[in-house]
Amino acid sequence: MRLQGMSLARESKDDCPVCGARIRLAEVEPHPIRAGLAILGFHCEACGPVKSLVVVSQMKNQRRLC
């Protein structure tokens, strides 16, 4: 049951909402306002940039090392 939930989440993340084709992670940018967050940009080969996702980045660890 756990695996089913994970695969569903991955599918929705990897499919283009416009044409349904597979999309891939193309950009990772730091969030312009919220420190510690990053924006992932997903591109579809047919439709271009179709999706973005805000995630927690590892910038805190990097700062600590500096």
Ligand SMILES: [Zn+2]
């Ligand atoms: Zn598409």
